[in-house]
Amino acid sequence: MAGIYIHIPFCKQKCTYCDFHFSTTFEVYRSEMIETICQEIKLRTSELGGEIIKSIYFGGGTPSILNEVELLAILKQIKEVLNVHSEAEITLEANPDDVTIEDLSTWKKAGINRLSIGIQSFKAEDLRWMNRAHTVEEAENAVLLAQKAGFQNITVDLIYGLPNLSLSEWKSHVEKVIAMGVQHISAYCLTIEEKTALNKLVKEQKIIPANEDQQSDQFELLIDVLETAGFEQYEISNFARDKHYAVHNTNYWTGQTYLGVGPSAHSFDGKSRRWNVSNNRQYMTSMGKDSSWFTSELLSDKEQWNELIMTGLRTTFGVSLEQLKAIHSLTPSFEVKLAEFKAYGWMEDSPTLLRLTKEGKLKADYIASELFLD
Numbered sequence: 314m315a316g317i318y319i320h321i322p323f324c325k326q327k328c329t330y331c332d333f334h335f336s337t338t339f340e341v342y343r344s345e346m347i348e349t350i351c352q353e354i355k356l357r358t359s360e361l362g363g364e365i366i367k368s369i370y371f372g373g374g375t376p377s378i379l380n381e382v383e384l385l386a387i388l389k390q391i392k393e394v395l396n397v398h399s400e401a402e403i404t405l406e407a408n409p410d411d412v413t414i415e416d417l418s419t420w421k422k423a424g425i426n427r428l429s430i431g432i433q434s435f436k437a438e439d440l441r442w443m444n445r446a447h448t449v450e451e452a453e454n455a456v457l458l459a460q461k462a463g464f465q466n467i468t469v470d471l472i473y474g475l476p477n478l479s480l481s482e483w484k485s486h487v488e489k490v491i492a493m494g495v496q497h498i499s500a501y502c503l504t505i506e507e508k509t510a511l512n513k514l515v516k517e518q519k520i521i522p523a524n525e526d527q528q529s530d531q532f533e534l535l536i537d538v539l540e541t542a543g544f545e546q547y548e549i550s551n552f553a554r555d556k557h558y559a560v561h562n563t564n565y566w567t568g569q570t571y572l573g574v575g576p577s578a579h580s581f582d583g584k585s586r587r588w589n590v591s592n593n594r595q596y597m598t599s600m601g602k603d604s605s606w607f608t609s610e611l612l613s614d615k616e617q618w619n620e621l622i623m624t625g626l627r628t629t630f631g632v633s634l635e636q637l638k639a640i641h642s643l644t645p646s647f648e649v650k651l652a653e654f655k656a657y658g659w660m661e662d663s664p665t666l667l668r669l670t671k672e673g674k675l676k677a678d679y680i681a682s683e684l685f686l687d
């Protein structure tokens with residue numbers, strides 16, 4: 314089964330830490346963008362080879378900016394030309410300030426059955442310097458409204474490693490989300506990307522980022538508090554209650570096929586990758602006329618191997634050794650490293666599967682890099 318990702322490149326305002334592709338001045342071409350996204354879906358139907366679509370994900374940008382007509386137009390186009398499973402997971406990323414009773418009703422009628430709410434922090438000071446559009450009150454209310462509207466699959470995004478965020482404050486954020494009764498939590502460490510306002514603020518020493526020890530302490534606390542509350546860490550940054558795994562994201566981590574639609578969106582079919590241009594005007598004017606709106610590449614054996622290691626080790630599903638052997642035989646250096654990591658207690662002692670222990674998850678990036686095919 315496959316998934317489809319729709320990138321909506323619209324945002325009300327720019328968050329200081331964000332380096333995703335979007336525009337805050339989109340009203341003049343809003344309709345044209347939606348029409349072009351629908352056109353791309355139609356143009357690329359054959360790429361999925363009739364596979365059943367088990368997940369549809371509206372990301373961005375801010376998909377919750379879409380009005381009813383726009384959302385329905387995209388979903389209608391998908392269902393007209395693709396084989397969508399009757400119980401497909403359909404996710405909409407939403408900012409708390411966009412979550413209203415009216416919008417929730419619209420989303421449910423459209424078929425959205427999973428909400429991803431970007432709360433990020435329950436500290437007003439953090440929301441201000443991050444230039445988030447919502448308040449703490451709106452964040453708390455968004456989840457309550459969604460639950461009252463009947464949404465039974467809700468995920469909340471949080472960020473740790475924020476400047477001036479104490480360990481006790483971080484614990485209170487995690488506990489607040491647990492108390493809300495959501496099914497899924499995604500928690501990411503703040504990263505300072507080069508072309509962001511945050512990077513400029515750090516360089517000017519107007520913001521002092523958390524150090525590695527502070528980030529590590531908050532990550533370990535996150536794991537402990539969520540596990541105690543019955544959440545499973547099924548991916549390094551993702552936690553689910555009662556197996557409410559994100560179907561779409563699990564697709565990415567397990568190397569399944571997915572189609573990425575919209576400017577800057579990425580696609581993958583197991584052996585090749587393709588990505589659309591991160592330029593709204595070029596995307597809209599070139600669609601269907603030439604190939605300047607996307608780039609593609611065929612992955613080498615080395616790249617396929619390294620991608621499997623990089624993504625699979627982050628999950629509870631691990632990496633199948635048979636799957637790796639189908640790409641390339643196991644090298645002596647790989648076998649040595651594997652034995653070392655098992656001896657350190659960083660990796661489970663399994664003859665068929667590469668899977669990290671709790672301690673190993675703290676060193677996931679290092680372990681993956683050591684097992685890459687050179």
